[in-house]
Amino acid sequence: MIKPGKTLGAAVMLAALLVALSGCQKKEGPVEQAGKKVDEATQKVGQEIEKAGDKIQDATQGDKK
Template structure:
């Protein structure tokens, strides 16, 4: 059983450069979406006359 647990991580597929780049793009897009949402909230608050 322990030999199986030791060998298992060796079988996992290593990420290539394209997969790493894709994950970075996903993170960047998610952060941008959050910033757009914050800006939208600020615009709505400004339209209502609220200040944060």
């Protein structure tokens, strides 16, 4: 049979370990931040190109009607 004191102690130690590990996450450096900005900009450009393509397609469909 498991004693309540041991269970509580194990839970406290597990919680302390989780808090310690979450504090060890590596911070992003300037290169990683710049990379994220490039990714976001690339995604925005891709969306704008897709919108332009849709407009061109809609315009050509309108001429066919």
